[in-house]
Amino acid sequence: MTPGRHRRTTERLLVPLLVLGLSLGSAAIAQAGPGQAGPDQAGGGPAADATVVDSTGQPGRTVALTFDDGPDPRNTPRLLDLLGEHHVQAVFCLWGQHVRENPELVRRIVSEGHVLCNHTMRHENMSTWSPADIRANLRATNEVIHEAAPGAEIRYFRAPYGAWGGTPGVAADMGMQPLGWSLSVADWNRPGTDVLVRRLMDGISQGGVVLLHDGGGDRSQTVEAVSRVIPRLRDEGWRFTLPARSG
């Protein structure tokens, strides 16, 4: 092996190790931060566990519905109408930018008993961000949510694209439970309501967390699919609940 090739090989090995070391170090720093309530706190009580939760944590036929990328003036009101009709509580993972544009919808989500989730300011991919940059974005997002709905609890955080990077430790330290999912039906592709209904009915598992979207475009198929799936699941003995909090 020539020295040049050897060096390249070494670099190939060292760079991932370095990145791994940095990210582990970052997570440790984020989790070692102060846990007491402060301006960062999301109103979710004490620091949450950094585990990414993807289940209800309850036995039997329980399922949690979560809706990302809103609030949206076209889809969210219709979705809220139908959730209210069926007495189903859900989680809404909000973009800060969309909260600014539709603050009255955040107040409606909260007043109708649903639960909030921070989904960043503008749907940023934070997989390579430093803990300080992550914290600044999540804090700004919580601030605009609280401007819209003062005192509202922001119980969860969900990383856009599931690109978690160092976000779970920071979110947990701010009192938000990192929230994953067990079923995604790619509703953003708008495959047709029948396809969405079939994917949901086939894919739902006991204790599952379902990822759907009420923002980011026309989500009328999602809303229609949810309106058909809720009564069918109820008939089959399913109960709608919230995702677990591990902390």
Ligand SMILES: [Zn+2]
């Ligand atoms: Zn999203």
